[in-house]
Amino acid sequence: MLLSIGMLMLSATQIYTILTVQLFAFLNLLPVEADILAYNFENATQTFDDLPARFGYRLPAEGLKGFLINSKPENACEPIAPPPLKDNSSNTFIVLIRRLDCNFDIKVLNAQRAGYKAAVVHNVDSDDLISMGSNDIEVLKKIDIPSVFIGESSANSLKEDFTYEKGGHIVLIPEFSLPLEYYLIPFLIIVGICLILIVIFMITKFVQDRHRARRNRLRKDQLKKLPIHKFKKGKWIFLVCVNNPT
Structure with missing residues (x-):
């Protein structure tokens, strides 16, 4: 007995272990979908990989659609120019920020204070993706918008064809992950x-x-x-x- x-x-334990391993293997074999979908004025699309920040709000499940604006100044280490006043209340604007010169949380907080609904920070002289974090609890408490990090090549492509001035728009897609x-x-x-x-x-x-x-x-x-x-x-x-x- x-x-x-x-x-x-x-x-029973072996069955659970096997099913868990198979699930992870299945997820790893799925086609990798880029986290940013970009549309130009001709409605042509392009995809870009990104990495969500470890602070701020998460992207909604359906994604966040908005018009991409270049940050002024580009590093967003000080207050930046707000989105265009035309239809500002009805449209969603996302700001593109350059890395370096100050902490990531300061950049995103300045974007939020300027009226942007999300921030895209890009690398400099590299296409490596960095997980943006922060150790300043007081600043983290003030950040309510989501933000992602992309490589320099992706940023250059977005600037050339998919910004608000070029008639394009982007959709930030949340990463696929199963709840605990x-x-x-x-x-x-x-x-x-x-x-x-x-x-x-x-x-x-x-x-x-x-x-x-x-x-x-x-x-x-x-x-x-x-x-x-x-x-x-x-x-x-x-x-x-x-x-x-x-």
């Missing part, structure tokens, strides 16, 4: 099943032990058939029941 329970628990519940819930289910099996095994073992103990106990009619020998020593009488008398 113990061996069967152990094998069942092992099988997708992994946690199956794991808790497996753990719960294992605990239930352990409880069932303990109850079964207890019942079997009680049944075995009662089965080995003599019945009343069997006890009456046992011979009784009396031994006298002084005033005391000892009664001894012998199961197998000689």
